[in-house]
Amino acid sequence: MTRQKIEIKKIDNIAARQVTFSKRRRGLFKKAHELATLCDADIALIVFSASGKLFDYSSSSMLDLLRRHNMLPELNNISQLPPSQLEKSAHAKLTEEFAAKTKELRHMKGEELQELGIEELKELEKLLENGLNRVIETKDEKFLKEIGTVKEKVLWDQLVGSSQLGYRTEMETLVDRDEQEEEEAVVVIGGNSVGSKSKSNTSNSSSSQNPNSQDYDDVSLKLGGTDVINQTEVDSTVNHTRCV
Numbered sequence: 001m002t003r004q005k006i007e008i009k010k011i012d013n014i015a016a017r018q019v020t021f022s023k024r025r026r027g028l029f030k031k032a033h034e035l036a037t038l039c040d041a042d043i044a045l046i047v048f049s050a051s052g053k054l055f056d057y058s059s060s061s062m063l064d065l066l067r068r069h070n071m072l073p074e075l076n077n078i079s080q081l082p083p084s085q086l087e088k089s090a091h092a093k094l095t096e097e098f099a100a101k102t103k104e105l106r107h108m109k110g111e112e113l114q115e116l117g118i119e120e121l122k123e124l125e126k127l128l129e130n131g132l133n134r135v136i137e138t139k140d141e142k143f144l145k146e147i148g149t150v151k152e153k154v155l156w157d158q159l160v161g162s163s164q165l166g167y168r169t170e171m172e173t174l175v176d177r178d179e180q181e182e183e184e185a186v187v188v189i190g191g192n193s194v195g196s197k198s199k200s201n202t203s204n205s206s207s208s209q210n211p212n213s214q215d216y217d218d219v220s221l222k223l224g225g226t227d228v229i230n231q232t233e234v235d236s237t238v239n240h241t242r243c244v
Helices: 014-039 062-079 083-108 118-208 211-217 231-243
Strands: 044-048 054-058
Touching: 014 044, 014 054, 044 062, 054 062, 083 118
Parallel strands: none
Antiparallel strands: 044 054
């Protein structure tokens, strides 16, 4: 049994017409999506119902597709121009863009503002405020970064200085310890010499108590002088005295 073919004509019944519109619209959008996916095509659909309600579908941006559609006549006309006219047209377009950018730059510098309206001045003010905020944020970020770098350098210098100070203090302590040990060694050696000297003095005092050796103790030498008393002269003098 074959499927009955529906005659394509306006549906008089309003309810049936709305149901058919909804079904066919969903089917149309589905087929458009499949075509865009399978064939990598840019598709835009705009549908208005009988009541004036808008339905649309686009595989990408609807505005971009409409802009491309509107530019087609201009592109077709340009493609039909000879190369010289194409160059002139491109040059004229670039010149126009350059003039517009130059005027915009002057406005941003605060020049030629009298030709702007209220809305244009508001847009320019907003644009300058956004730019100023970005400049301030960038400046603050760099300032904080520089401060962090300086702090790290100061901390590093302090750490190195503390290490050097500790090393210097340790070396000074070792030097002082060596000097103290040397002084103690000198004191010990000096004590032994003093003891020997005391022993000599004791022997001299004991000999002075002997009356027989008293005369010998009076013998003296004058160092650095001219008179020297010999031991033989002393002995002869002592013998002479005893004989008398």
